[in-house]
Amino acid sequence: MQLSFPQADQPEEADREAGRLLFAGETVFLKGVVAMAGLPPADRIEVCFAGRSNVGKSSLINALTGRKGLARASNTPGRTQEINFFNVGNSHYVVDLPGYGFANAPVAVVERWQKLLRQYLSGRQTLRRVFVLIDARHGAKAVDEEIMSLLDRSAVTFQAVLTKIDKVSKAELDASLAITRAALAKHPAAYPELILTSSDKGDGIETLRAIIATID
Numbered sequence: 334m335q336l337s338f339p340q341a342d343q344p345e346e347a348d349r350e351a352g353r354l355l356f357a358g359e360t361v362f363l364k365g366v367v368a369m370a371g372l373p374p375a376d377r378i379e380v381c382f383a384g385r386s387n388v389g390k391s392s393l394i395n396a397l398t399g400r401k402g403l404a405r406a407s408n409t410p411g412r413t414q415e416i417n418f419f420n421v422g423n424s425h426y427v428v429d430l431p432g433y434g435f436a437n438a439p440v441a442v443v444e445r446w447q448k449l450l451r452q453y454l455s456g457r458q459t460l461r462r463v464f465v466l467i468d469a470r471h472g473a474k475a476v477d478e479e480i481m482s483l484l485d486r487s488a489v490t491f492q493a494v495l496t497k498i499d500k501v502s503k504a505e506l507d508a509s510l511a512i513t514r515a516a517l518a519k520h521p522a523a524y525p526e527l528i529l530t531s532s533d534k535g536d537g538i539e540t541l542r543a544i545i546a547t548i549d
Contacts, residue, residue: 338493338514341526344543352542358422360398365415369452373418373426375459380545381416381428384466385476389496392532393466394419394429397541404429414446416453425545426459433480454487461548462524463491464541469498469529470505472512478519485522492524493517494541499531 344352366372384390391404403419417429431446454460463484467473473481473493484491493513498506510527517523528544530537 338517338523338525338527341528341540341544344540348543348547349539351546352539352544355422355425355546356398356542360400360403360419360421360427362403363418363420363426365417367415368449369456372416372453372457375457377424377426377459378461378548379426379428379457379459380462380464380548381430381460382464382466383430383480383491384432384496385468385474386432388432388466388468389532390429390432390466393494393496393530393541394427396530396532396535396538397545398427414442416449427545428460433476451483451487454484454489460489463489464494464528465491466494466496467509467513469495469501469509472509473516478516481516481520481523485520487522489522490524491520491522492526492528492544494528494530494537496530496532498529498536499534 363373364371382390382394394404395401398419398421404417414431416431419427419429421427430450454463465477465480465484467477481491495506495509495513501509506529513527528537528541530541532538
């Protein structure tokens with residue numbers, strides 16, 4: 334019996350090289366957006382990263398692009414309320430969504446951000462995939478399923494990426510994978526493969542680069 338939501342295979346050599354070339358060039362911060370009117374032109378392939386606060390999103394984007402200080406982390410959940418766009422060469426946008434889980438953010442800020450998020454996800458024609466980051470120490474949580482449900486309603490394909498796999502034992506990782514697979518099975522917009530990563534060790538970075546480079 335085939336395992337639901339298996340780990341993504343190692344990329345073929347051509348796909349690995351496409352990923353290397355894409356991220357070997359310059360990646361630069363373009364702008365932070367707080368309203369739909371501020372979005373850059375929808376003129377290239379776009380992928381974005383979403384994850385609850387402190388899941389390791391900034392570290393993963395930095396590892397992906399090979400730029401340590403490109404994406405800045407905040408230790409305060411809900412501190413960053415902008416959609417941050419990065420130019421990857423002349424062909425892609427990588428988009429960093431604010432961490433969700435707003436323990437310390439005012440209600441009005443949360444409502445404004447959620448409205449912008451819904452508008453962006455449902456109205457961006459060039460958005461090809463959302464990578465939903467999940468902490469390997471815990472597996473998918475209720476707050477992760479909230480964004481998955483939003484992506485279902487927006488008809489945007491998303492792919493789960495487990496972060497910090499170097500921080501857990503095999504048994505702990507297996508338990509997190511079981512929790513995450515059970516959550517993903519409820520969501521029709523979920524892409525049927527998982528990516529397992531460690532920003533510190535480099536695990537899964539080549540695979541993620543290759544996937545981004547080969548999305549049509």
